Amino acid sequence: MFARNVAVIGTGYVGLTTGACLASLGHSVVCADSDRDKVDRLRKGQVDILEPELADLVADGTAAGRLTWVTEAGAAFEQGTRPVEIVFLCVPTPMGAGGLADLGVLEAVVDEIRTLLPPDCVLVTKSTVPVGTGDRITQLLDREDVAVVSNPEFLREGTAVHDFLHPDRIVVGSARQDAAERVAALYARLGAPTVLTDGPSAELIKYAANCFLAMKLSYVNAVAELCERVGADVVDVTEGMGYDRRIGQKFLSPGPGWGGSCLPKDTSALLQLADSADFEFRLVRAAIDTNSRQHKRMVDKIRLAVTGSRTGSLSKVKLALLGLTFKAGTDDLRDSPSLAVAALLRQAGADVVAFDPAVSPADDRLPLAVASDAYQAAADADAIVVLTEWPEFRRLDWPRLAACVRTPAVVDTRNLLDPSVLAQAGFTWSGVGRPARAESPPGGHLLTGSATASR
Ligand SMILES: NC(=O)c1ccc[n+]([C@@H]2O[C@H](COP(=O)([O-])OP(=O)(O)OC[C@H]3O[C@@H](n4cnc5c(N)ncnc54)[C@H](O)[C@@H]3O)[C@@H](O)[C@H]2O)c1
Ligand SMILES: O=c1ccn([C@@H]2O[C@H](COP(=O)(O)OP(=O)(O)O[C@H]3O[C@H](CO)[C@@H](O)[C@H](O)[C@H]3O)[C@@H](O)[C@H]2O)c(=O)[nH]1
Secondary structure, three states: OOOOEEEEEOOOHHHHHHHHHHHHOOOEEEEEOOOHHHHHHHHOOOOOOOOOOHHHHHHHHHHOOOEEEEOOHHHHHHOOOOOOOEEEEOOOOOEOHHHOEOOHHHHHHHHHHOOOOOOOOEEEEOOOOOOOHHHHHHHHHOOOOOEEEEOOOOOOOOOHHHHHHOOOOEEEEOOOHHHHHHHHHHOHHHOOOEEEEOHHHHHHHHHHHHHHHHHHHHHHHHHHHHHHHHOOOHHHHHHHHHOOOOOOOOOOOOOOOOOOOOHHHHHHHHHHHHHHOOOOOHHHHHHHHHHHHHHHHHHHHHHHHHHOOOOOOOOOOEEEEEOOOOOOOOOOOOOOHHHHHHHHHHHOOOEEEEEOOOOOOOOOOOOOEEOOOHHHHHOOOOEEEEOOOOHHHHHOOHHHHHHHOOOOEEEEOOOOOOHHHHHHHOOEEEOOOOOOOOOOOOOOOOOOOOOOOOO
């Protein structure tokens, strides 16, 4: 393998993982971020996101001299003795006006570095960008010698390092095949299937994949609703669906709705892209609508648990919310369904106190009270609502919680808890797509082979 000189611009979930993992593969990487405090912390080996293995890779790469840190994107090209050959753009592309991806930061960075890029280098977009962005970057650069390549990233938060080093596939697209191959060669040691294609196809693969995942989740949330109406159990239904290898067991867990920094913005951006191509992408529209409805459905469930009616008043009702991050294993609160449900509960007049193992009570990003543990959050609560599937919630002392609350009711929007454990502690339990039970259900059982259901 040839070790390459690489620059990474933006050191968030994607950029930091990219930089640290490429360094672990033997490449020399200089990481640039405009957030000076973050760069100072990284220089000291401090990683401020919750990602297993990332801090170790950062420390190893820094100690080996293969990872260095700068604050100006342009300064990334002045490091080391050999010129930077490949430059990754890993800056944010948040949801902008009308649901379009906001390319303001990305374009500003391209403008900042266009004259500073070393001759004959490759500029790679790893940020998620709409189809046509590669062509736009080529125009903005106005440099014949610099090739533009799309290399979308598919890592998940909470398993970012693992996903980067064990990818299902690598996608590289460009009008310049030689440049695409140079980028693909960076990952050669990973032995992953590699799709070499044109720029627009690579850009679309990213959106098409994320929107497919979002549709799968909205479908499963709709199946869960149907289960409730006809008396079926979604846990057994999805297990039975998932053994079909064309469907698979993963991404079949119903919940309070899908969220995070990617699926919501990417579904919106794909809708806008389709719209601009005069195509009404009704499936994606339905997935988004089903998701917003899911938040409201969770509030109705809570009303039912607390007042006995799906339309009962939540005014002055005290609710303990367990889980604020958009899924377990991350500290990311961006577009979290928990926050969407919490906002609806507050609008309905409820008094909410939350606990999340990854969110500090001193965190001032949140418009609600955060307790330092589940027992404090549950004090005098009319119901406990599980919103994020942190495994530690299963291990809570439920009899102790029963002694803290005003009414022993649990609404489990992730089907995380064992209803029989709760029943023993005196709680009523309601989940999503499952009959409300006091005892463990018989469950779908596999008579031969072994169950492999997982997210
Ligand atoms: N988070 C994910 O799981 C994930 C996965 C795949 C793809 N993506 C895509 O990757 C991109 C980045 O996402 P993220 O979650 O890593 O974002 P992030 O917000 O975690 O990190 C972005 C980083 O860019 C830095 N930055 C902002 N402006 C800059 C500038 N002008 N110069 C240098 N640095 C600058 C910020 O300080 C921050 O450290 C987005 O397009 C996103 O859609 C994200
Ligand atoms: O069975 C499931 C699986 C997920 N979710 C929810 O779906 C959302 C998204 O989860 P996940 O996809 O694991 O989160 P991300 O880390 O945002 O990863 C997605 O978005 C990234 C950014 O584009 C992509 O790189 C990843 O491939 C893609 O999975 C979260 O709210 C989860 O709680 C469920 O409700 N049920």
